[in-house]
Amino acid sequence: MSTAAVAALLVASMLAVGTTATIDEFRALARRRGLVMLTVATNTIVLPGLAVGLVGATGLAPEVSLGVVLAAAAPGGGTGALLTLHARGDLAVSTGLQVLLGPLGLLAVPVWAAAAGQNVVPAGDAGLLVVAGGLLGQVVPLAVGMWLRRSRPRIAEWVHPVARRAADVLLAGLVLYFLITGVGRLPQVGGAGVVVIAVLVAVSVTPVLLPWLGSVPQRRAVAMTTGVRNLTLGLFFAAVASPTVALTVLTYGLLMYGMCVPVALALARSKPVAVR
Template sequence: MSTVAVAALLIASMLAVGTAATVDDFRGLAARRGLVVSAVVINVVLVPGLAVVLVTAAGLRPEVALGVLLAAAAPGGGTGALLTLHARGDLAISAALQVLLAPIGLVAVPLWATVAGHEVIPSGTAGPLLIGGGLLGQVAPLAVGMWLRRSRPETAARAHRIARRVADVLLAGLVLYFVTTGVGRLPQVGWAAVAVIALLVIAALTPVAVAWLGGPAERRAVAMTTGVRNLTLGLFFADAASPTVVLTVLAYGLIMYAVCVPAAFAARGWPARTRES
C-alpha cells in the first residue's frame, strides 16, 4: 500500500469537508456544548474502549485485534455527514463534529493502540513527524477549504466536487487493490473478528436512541457520525503495520457500511418530533 496514496486521501477528504463547513457550524455547536462533549466522549472514549474489551474477550490474534482497534478508535469518518443527510438528521451538527473529531483522531488512535499494547508510531524523530505530518495534512486543507467557502463560494463549490471525487476514487482504488490482492488472506481475519466488528458498529449507532442527546434529528446526526469511523485515518496508521492489519481495517469498513447505510435510510422514516423524553 502506498503511503503517498493514503496521505493524498486524507488531504482530499479534509478539503471536501472544509469546503462544506462554515464558521456558523462551529458557532452553532458552541451553543450546544453538552451535545458536543457527549459526542466527543462517545467517539473518542466509549467506542474504542468497547473495542479493547471485545477484542480481548474474543481472544483475537494481535494483528487482527490491532486492525479492529485502529478502525474503532478513528472518529470523524468522511461519509458521516452524507449518511446524516439521508437519515434526515441535523447536517450542521454532523459536519461540524466531523471537522472536530478528525484531528482529535490523530492523537486518539495511537493512544488507544498504546493502551492495548501496540505501537503504531515509529520511534525517534519519525514518530513526531508522522503525527505532525498527519495533522498538517488534515488541518491545512480544512483551513483552505473553509477560507474558500467563506471568501469564494463558487470556487469552493467546484473544489468540493473535485475533492470528493478524488477522495472517492482514491478510497475505492485502495479498497479494490487490497481486496483483489488480499482475498486469499481473508480467513486471517476470522469470524470472531467479524462478529466483534458487527457488535461495535451496532453499538456505535445506539446514540439514535439516547433521548438526552436531544431531538431525533440531533440524535441521528450523532449516531451516523459515530457509526462511520474514519477508515482513511485507520489505514494511515495500519500502513506502518502489516497486510493483515490493513485487511482487518478494510473488513471493518465493509461491515460498517453494510450496517450504517441501511440504518440511515431506515432512520428517515422514524417520527421526527422536536424533542422526546
C-alpha cells in the same frame, strides 16, 4: 506507495469536508456543549475502549486486533454527514462534529493502539513525521477548504466535487490494492473478528435511541457521525503496519456501511422531523 496514496486520500477527504463547513456551524455547535462533550467522549473513549476490551476478551490475532482498534478509535468519517442527511438528522451538528473529531482521532488512534499493546507510531524522528504529517494532512486542507467556502465560494463549489471525486478514486484504488495483497489473509479476520466489529457498529448507532441526548434530529446526527468511522485515518496508520491490518480496517468499513446505511434509510422512512 500505499502510504503515499493514503496520505493523499486524507488530504482530499479533509479538503472536501472543509469546502462544506462554515464558521456558523461551529458557533451553533458551541452552544450545545453537553452534546459535544458526550459525543467526543463516546467517539474517543467509550467506543475505542470497548474495542480494546472486546479484542482482548475474544483473543483475536494481534494484526486483526490492531485493525479493529484502529477503525474504532478513528472518529469523524467523511460520509457521516451524508448519512445524517439521508436520516433526516441535524446536518449542521453532524458536519461540525465531523470536523472536530477528525483531528482528535489523530491523537486517539495511536493512544488506543498502544493500549491494545501495539505501536503504530515509529520511534524518534520518524514518529514525529508520521504524527505531524497526519496533523497537517487534516488541518491544512480543512482550513484551506473552509477559507475557500467563506472567501471564494465559487472556487469552493468547484473544488469540492473535484476533491470528493479524487478521494473516491483513491479510496477505490486502495481497497483494490489491499484486497489484492491481502486476499489470502481474509480468513485471519475470522468469524470472531466479524462479530466484534458488528457489536462495535451496533453500539455506535445507539445514540439515536437515547432521548436525553437531545432532539430527534440531534440524536440522529450523533448516531450517524459516530457510526461512520474515519477509515482513511485508520488506513493511514495501518499502511505502516501490514496488509492484514489494513484488510481488517476495510472489513470494519464493509460491515459499518452494511449496517449504518440501512439504519439511515429506515430513519428516512420514519415520520419527518424538523431539523433545528
